[in-house]
Amino acid sequence: MFTNRTINILIPIISVFLGLLVGAIIMVVFGYNPVLGYGALWEGAFGDSYFFGETVRMVTPYILSGLAVAFALRTGLLNIGVEGQVFVGWLASVWVGVAFELPMVIHLPLAILAAAAAGAFWGFIPGILKAKLGVHEVIVTIMMNYIALYSTNAIVRHVITEGEDQTERIAGSASLASEWIAEMTFYSRMHYGILIAFLMALIMWFILNKTTRGFELRSVGYNPHASNYAGMSVGKNIVLAMMISGAFAGLAGAMEGLGTYGYLATKSGFTNIGFEGIAVALLGANTALGVVLAAFLFGTLKIGALNMPTVAGVPTELVEIVIALIIFFVASSYMIRWVILRFKKEGK
Amino acid sequence: ACGSSDEGESSGDGGDSNESGGEAEASDDFSVAMVTDVGGVDDKSFNQSSWEGLQAFGDENGLEEGEGYDYAQSDSEGDYTTNLSRLVRQDFNLIYGIGYLLQPALEEVAEQNPDTNFGLVDSVAEGDNIVSITFKEHEGSFLAGVAAALKTETDKIGFVGGEDGDLIRKFESGYVAGAKSVNPDIEIDIQYAESFAAADKGKLIASNMYNNDIDVIYHASGATGNGVFAQAKDIKQNNPDEDVWVIGVDRDQHEEGKIDDQNVTLTSMVKRVDVAVNEVATLTMDGDFPGGEVMEYGLDDDAISIATTNEDAMTEEIVSEVEDWKEKIANGEVDVPSTDEELEEFESSL
Amino acid sequence: MNIIDILQSIIPQALFFAAPLIFTALGGVMSERSGIINIGLEGLMVMGAFVGIVFNLTFADTFGSATPWLSILAAMVISAIFALTHAVASITFRADQVVSGVAINFLALGIGVFLTKQWYDKGQTDMVSRPFYTKDVWLLSDIPIIGGLFFSNMYITSYFAIILAFVVWFVLFKTPFGLRLRSVGEHPMAADTNGINVYGMRYVAVMLSGAFGGLGGAVFALTIAMNFSQSTIVGQGFMALAAVIFGKWHPLGAMGAAIFFGFAQSLSVVSSGIPLLAEVPQVFLLIAPYVLTILALAGFIGRAEAPKSLGEAYVKGNR
Amino acid sequence: MDYVIEMLNIRKEFPGIVANNNINLQVKQGEIHALLGENGAGKSTLMNVLFGLYQPEKGEIRVRGEKVNISDPNVANRLGIGMVHQHFMLVDTFSVTENIVLGSEPKKGATVDIKKAEKEVLELSKRYGLNVDPKAKVRDISVGMQQRVEILKTLYRGADILIFDEPTAVLTPQEIKELIVIMQSLVKEGKSIILITHKLKEIMEVCDRCTVIRKGEGIGTVDVSQTNPNELASLMVGREVSFKTEKKPAEPKDTYLSIKDLYVKDVRNVHMVKGLNLEVRAGEIVGIAGIDGNGQSELIEAITGLRKSESGTISLHDKVISNLSTRKVTQAGISHIPQDRHKYGLVLDFPVGDNMVLQTYYQKPFSKKGVMNFKKIYEKAKSLIKEYDVRTPNEMTKARALSGGNQQKAIIGREIDRSPDLIIAAQPTRGLDVGAIEFIHKKLIEERDKGRAVLLLSFELDEILNLSDRIAVMFDGQVIAEVKPEETNEQELGLLMAGNTTEKAGAE
Numbered sequence A: 001m002f003t004n005r006t007i008n009i010l011i012p013i014i015s016v017f018l019g020l021l022v023g024a025i026i027m028v029v030f031g032y033n034p035v036l037g038y039g040a041l042w043e044g045a046f047g048d049s050y051f052f053g054e055t056v057r058m059v060t061p062y063i064l065s066g067l068a069v070a071f072a073l074r075t076g077l078l079n080i081g082v083e084g085q086v087f088v089g090w091l092a093s094v095w096v097g098v099a100f101e102l103p104m105v106i107h108l109p110l111a112i113l114a115a116a117a118a119g120a121f122w123g124f125i126p127g128i129l130k131a132k133l134g135v136h137e138v139i140v141t142i143m144m145n146y147i148a149l150y151s152t153n154a155i156v157r158h159v160i161t162e163g164e165d166q167t168e169r170i171a172g173s174a175s176l177a178s179e180w181i182a183e184m185t186f187y188s189r190m191h192y193g194i195l196i197a198f199l200m201a202l203i204m205w206f207i208l209n210k211t212t213r214g215f216e217l218r219s220v221g222y223n224p225h226a227s228n229y230a231g232m233s234v235g236k237n238i239v240l241a242m243m244i245s246g247a248f249a250g251l252a253g254a255m256e257g258l259g260t261y262g263y264l265a266t267k268s269g270f271t272n273i274g275f276e277g278i279a280v281a282l283l284g285a286n287t288a289l290g291v292v293l294a295a296f297l298f299g300t301l302k303i304g305a306l307n308m309p310t311v312a313g314v315p316t317e318l319v320e321i322v323i324a325l326i327i328f329f330v331a332s333s334y335m336i337r338w339v340i341l342r343f344k345k346e347g348k
Numbered sequence B: 001a002c003g004s005s006d007e008g009e010s011s012g013d014g015g016d017s018n019e020s021g022g023e024a025e026a027s028d029d030f031s032v033a034m035v036t037d038v039g040g041v042d043d044k045s046f047n048q049s050s051w052e053g054l055q056a057f058g059d060e061n062g063l064e065e066g067e068g069y070d071y072a073q074s075d076s077e078g079d080y081t082t083n084l085s086r087l088v089r090q091d092f093n094l095i096y097g098i099g100y101l102l103q104p105a106l107e108e109v110a111e112q113n114p115d116t117n118f119g120l121v122d123s124v125a126e127g128d129n130i131v132s133i134t135f136k137e138h139e140g141s142f143l144a145g146v147a148a149a150l151k152t153e154t155d156k157i158g159f160v161g162g163e164d165g166d167l168i169r170k171f172e173s174g175y176v177a178g179a180k181s182v183n184p185d186i187e188i189d190i191q192y193a194e195s196f197a198a199a200d201k202g203k204l205i206a207s208n209m210y211n212n213d214i215d216v217i218y219h220a221s222g223a224t225g226n227g228v229f230a231q232a233k234d235i236k237q238n239n240p241d242e243d244v245w246v247i248g249v250d251r252d253q254h255e256e257g258k259i260d261d262q263n264v265t266l267t268s269m270v271k272r273v274d275v276a277v278n279e280v281a282t283l284t285m286d287g288d289f290p291g292g293e294v295m296e297y298g299l300d301d302d303a304i305s306i307a308t309t310n311e312d313a314m315t316e317e318i319v320s321e322v323e324d325w326k327e328k329i330a331n332g333e334v335d336v337p338s339t340d341e342e343l344e345e346f347e348s349s350l
Numbered sequence C: 001m002n003i004i005d006i007l008q009s010i011i012p013q014a015l016f017f018a019a020p021l022i023f024t025a026l027g028g029v030m031s032e033r034s035g036i037i038n039i040g041l042e043g044l045m046v047m048g049a050f051v052g053i054v055f056n057l058t059f060a061d062t063f064g065s066a067t068p069w070l071s072i073l074a075a076m077v078i079s080a081i082f083a084l085t086h087a088v089a090s091i092t093f094r095a096d097q098v099v100s101g102v103a104i105n106f107l108a109l110g111i112g113v114f115l116t117k118q119w120y121d122k123g124q125t126d127m128v129s130r131p132f133y134t135k136d137v138w139l140l141s142d143i144p145i146i147g148g149l150f151f152s153n154m155y156i157t158s159y160f161a162i163i164l165a166f167v168v169w170f171v172l173f174k175t176p177f178g179l180r181l182r183s184v185g186e187h188p189m190a191a192d193t194n195g196i197n198v199y200g201m202r203y204v205a206v207m208l209s210g211a212f213g214g215l216g217g218a219v220f221a222l223t224i225a226m227n228f229s230q231s232t233i234v235g236q237g238f239m240a241l242a243a244v245i246f247g248k249w250h251p252l253g254a255m256g257a258a259i260f261f262g263f264a265q266s267l268s269v270v271s272s273g274i275p276l277l278a279e280v281p282q283v284f285l286l287i288a289p290y291v292l293t294i295l296a297l298a299g300f301i302g303r304a305e306a307p308k309s310l311g312e313a314y315v316k317g318n319r
Numbered sequence D: 001m002d003y004v005i006e007m008l009n010i011r012k013e014f015p016g017i018v019a020n021n022n023i024n025l026q027v028k029q030g031e032i033h034a035l036l037g038e039n040g041a042g043k044s045t046l047m048n049v050l051f052g053l054y055q056p057e058k059g060e061i062r063v064r065g066e067k068v069n070i071s072d073p074n075v076a077n078r079l080g081i082g083m084v085h086q087h088f089m090l091v092d093t094f095s096v097t098e099n100i101v102l103g104s105e106p107k108k109g110a111t112v113d114i115k116k117a118e119k120e121v122l123e124l125s126k127r128y129g130l131n132v133d134p135k136a137k138v139r140d141i142s143v144g145m146q147q148r149v150e151i152l153k154t155l156y157r158g159a160d161i162l163i164f165d166e167p168t169a170v171l172t173p174q175e176i177k178e179l180i181v182i183m184q185s186l187v188k189e190g191k192s193i194i195l196i197t198h199k200l201k202e203i204m205e206v207c208d209r210c211t212v213i214r215k216g217e218g219i220g221t222v223d224v225s226q227t228n229p230n231e232l233a234s235l236m237v238g239r240e241v242s243f244k245t246e247k248k249p250a251e252p253k254d255t256y257l258s259i260k261d262l263y264v265k266d267v268r269n270v271h272m273v274k275g276l277n278l279e280v281r282a283g284e285i286v287g288i289a290g291i292d293g294n295g296q297s298e299l300i301e302a303i304t305g306l307r308k309s310e311s312g313t314i315s316l317h318d319k320v321i322s323n324l325s326t327r328k329v330t331q332a333g334i335s336h337i338p339q340d341r342h343k344y345g346l347v348l349d350f351p352v353g354d355n356m357v358l359q360t361y362y363q364k365p366f367s368k369k370g371v372m373n374f375k376k377i378y379e380k381a382k383s384l385i386k387e388y389d390v391r392t393p394n395e396m397t398k399a400r401a402l403s404g405g406n407q408q409k410a411i412i413g414r415e416i417d418r419s420p421d422l423i424i425a426a427q428p429t430r431g432l433d434v435g436a437i438e439f440i441h442k443k444l445i446e447e448r449d450k451g452r453a454v455l456l457l458s459f460e461l462d463e464i465l466n467l468s469d470r471i472a473v474m475f476d477g478q479v480i481a482e483v484k485p486e487e488t489n490e491q492e493l494g495l496l497m498a499g500n501t502t503e504k505a506g507a508e
């Protein structure tokens, strides 16, 4: 009745269900109407094509930051620096977007590539430090987040502009936004970036599962000693893994810079795109398809939540709690698996 | 302005319906809403003040919260546009964006929705259906500077900014100009925490400043200022005779300065966003939406003022001198600088 | 400014900045020494800050001057209980420990802000009326130079943090409990065959990390932030995690790392008053603490060896 | 005669497998009782049940005649049962003393009374002639020493029934001798011992009785004095086994591997190989005999490119390969069966199939232009699995789920299949049962006969003597003697390995 495969698919579904269930219980306890609350959430995410567009807009960077974390984890690295890599990617894409006047076929790809390169560079530093000096990537990436935050602010303020809080808008030729989509979705900010995100999910899957490079990266991630014994260069693969992960994160920044916003404003704190990427990756079991699905769930919950206070009076934080619970339940899949197997035994 | 009219034409009938829509608006089904920045309507700052303005407006006109007036809370930068658009789609007639951070989002949404009227608080946005509401914070800050210069016993005062940028520079310029006008030799230490939410950084900066004999600090730094208050109160607690002062911002921060029966809040640069928001809403309801205009509120509208709650600290002398300078600003005798360049000019003219 | 003045303004500040990080990092050391990764330190601090502030606001009138102490105690207890979620997930349910830690971070902030909105009807609390204040240490503060550097205008919580670091060191390295706790993190099966309750030890360690993390958050709230909101704890937990690794999972090392962070931060503030450094663009001072940390790691700290079984769920009888 | 231990009708299941089925084991007071069985027969499981790590589904345990319920190791300790595990249960970073007292520490106030503990450990160690340094860190001491720490651990807890799970698999011949002496002195003190080993010779030498289990079933108990190795082996495997590996005389041809004046440093930057010279020719097996720690590992790592050589040359055919990368060395035609199969040999979380192409994944037909062709890879894997009798559900099974013996067969298949000129086999049969050993030896000889050069490193003199055509004895970083297996014996080799060359000269 339940094969291993169905159980693997069932677990996230059950987790989401349990998370929402506990969320509903919390709403009841605090005197809200859960039907109204979740109704508002649904309306806010899919109510009409505008909200749908916004949901997709939100999902786009989540896919990429999720891929970034997932890619690193698949190669044995914990990249907490996605946040910082998003910043530098955003900065690079906007910089290229405002600094040049080029035909779109050159300008847009150039801006996207710049973001990927900037993110890759930001991943290179912890990568090389780990490969050459054995410095723990977690601390370096945490530090690099702060460095990215303050440096991009300073660059926006003093290099790209003269003392302004935000850059100019990027040239139309570097923009991912589309009038066509905007019209379709009553001016949501959904943009072509979602296609890039899908493409990158495909690329991640392809690199890891189909290429010799991916084989090496995974091998090094699982067992560096054996990989070294088999003639692979452990250091090179660590650096490369961090760079590819960083490039995905940089692209997430480009989605914001070239798609959603079209500019970069100085920031007081983190965007959380990177931190939420950790959750997305983990919920998606570090697989490409899983990340895409998890990003959709996150985007839906986040955008839908904005509608909850106005319509149902429920604070948006309820959704944070629900998300946390879903992550817990997925992580504790052992428990769910155990219950399912119990169930199965008794069914027989 | 030229650019925006071009685009107005390109969206064709949108412009027409805007005009007709604007005039046909009857006061009985008028509705107004606002989008906060990440501070939220209880930030004890301009978001809260704006919301109070809307609530007052609602009360005066018998509107119901949720129908007649409402707000949407933003949790991150990405939510601004979503919230604005959502309110448009809920058919609010006038929608405010609170805070300069909303400028790009508001411009974008306003352009897409020419039928709706928008108001932007704290910054200038372009668009025929947008009214920009700004404040002459530099004037208020000037008076804060005057008060600081009069209060200090060490002739050293400090300024703590949140994120460096045009808006906070305006505070800084006014403050420096005010202080120097009273005492050209005064030393002013200016520091930015690079965040509106770094209480620890605020405390470090304040501690460093008070250590260096600075006795009055003006903060324009949101929650970072919590750290400034914490440090001042800490000093006061240890030595009730030591005079250290904080000048609050946006609202009267008298509460924050309380320690036992003393208070470290010298005064606050109060910005009555509520007054402005209420007034513009009323104008709009009456069919006089000042689209495309910049409404600048200052001392003369009582939208900017200096709090005198702490009567022990704000002695009559100080208050009367502050009043004198206020007079001078009102009658144009003093032109308060609002940028670094203007400040430089101002200082050289002293 | 002469050098003494500079030090005098840097050291006490470095210590008050460091204290919350020290507490939290000690919690991290406890948990990770027992083999459980704790990325949820940030969330534990959030919980501690929330509880500390709420308790203080609620009971200031009842308990008077004992309020701040009781507040941090309450924060410790509640955070320890809260950490139980991490323990149950990662020890009993064998959850990926990183995942569970990430969930802790989301959950704490969600609960904290949600309840703030429920109870206070706004996104942030009022300021507390009974925070911690600094004190001069009786007699010691009169010692020339040293007194000014280390015993004047200090929070008692800063000393408490340093003392706790030594206590944790003592417990971990001198007592049977510590020996057992470390063995569980290095080789749980060896511990098991020696009759040590691996799960029990890990539960205790994770709950202690909750207590210390909560303590760190509460101390931050009651010495620095004074109220609780969404943005009270923004990244301090991650800095504490960095201190754990920087300090090589050693309580005194973690303390040193936290003080180093505090020192770098306060240096970046103070340096605007030091002639040579005043010319340096602001951004370099802002990023200095983080760059210094990376350089320190790359330069002379080198490879840090984590507890051997860190991150691995212990399943009885598995090889 | 009274039994100290009686395990009656024990049944222990794991998901999908019955590891022990109705097994009986009765141990007499003061005897050394052997437990014999193939890899995976269920020996360790049975002992873990006795030690309280596992709970049996069925059956009864009696200790000194009393029925007991051993719910966890603490109970076992209290009953005087101690176990030296197959995989050592020691905390690397702790000192010897800390490891021994862990869980029952002597206290002084709130602290561990480490002084007292050290004194006690030293006394115990002296009493049983174990000779350990109580202050040394476990990671700094040899494997043999670690094992003695394990023994001390049980003695410290007052055990008088000791279980040894494959204690000799990881020891050098000298260490085995010492262990045997220790065991005999323990029995003299009135203790009883259960010994698991695959080495029939050891059973014959020290044990009183032997219980045989096969595939989870008890086969029976025999008096060692009434039996012989052949009988034991066939009881265990269920068929006849040949011990002496059949092989024709070698026909050595061109020199393939040639090492001149090689110097290599280890991780601590100490010279471990000091001017070593060695040649291996096509069609011969050269065995390296030596006590662990005389530079063997460093030598192999230097040849295979895993470690830098300081000076001297290593050449394959006439091409110098010193300090080439591992990949280049592999391409030059060297295969390497590593000592530690879990650490170096396999990526345990990869499927068996992927592990089969760990060095060749980037070559045709397994990949083209950087894109993997898993169809080809799994075809290859299937054929290797078949040819080398790797027992695995299929090629998609994770390597982790295979038993040690089958993991080793997979590695050997992979390494031999590359048709290398030189095969370096480091401890290829460590911890394997006689059936598996037989198979692997046969394969290595087959390769030799095909004209390949084989360099064999082993700490088992039997294996060296059986398999080698020429034996190089390594001592202190040099080859101090070369002997022919048919012209020497264990006695002489033992002396040579201890660095005693004069004896050798005298013998010639």
Ligand SMILES: Nc1ncnc2c1ncn2[C@@H]1O[C@H](COP(=O)(O)OP(=O)(O)OP(=O)(O)O)[C@@H](O)[C@H]1O
Pocket: C317, C318, C319, D014, D015, D017, D018, D019, D037, D038, D039, D040, D041, D042, D043, D044, D045, D046, D086, D404
């Ligand atoms: N923890 C476990 N989970 C699942 N199966 C197990 C476990 N431990 C042992 N087994 C199974 O029980 C069987 C007996 O294993 P055991 O380790 O007792 O064998 P053994 O006789 O000690 O072998 P060896 O001589 O190689 O040490 C094995 O075939 C294995 O499949």
Ligand SMILES: Nc1ncnc2c1ncn2[C@@H]1O[C@H](COP(=O)(O)OP(=O)(O)OP(=O)(O)O)[C@@H](O)[C@H]1O
Pocket: C319, D039, D040, D400, D401, D402, D403, D404, D405, D406, D431, D432
């Ligand atoms: N992680 C695991 N997942 C699934 N099965 C496992 C796992 N670990 C062990 N096993 C089972 O245990 C069996 C034997 O493993 P084990 O390592 O004890 O083999 P072994 O022949 O005793 O080798 P060695 O003597 O080298 O330990 C395998 O056949 C396998 O079925």
Ligand SMILES: [Mg+2]
Pocket: D039, D040, D086, D404
């Ligand atoms: Mg085994």
Ligand SMILES: [Mg+2]
Pocket: D043, D044, D045, D086, D165
């Ligand atoms: Mg075994």
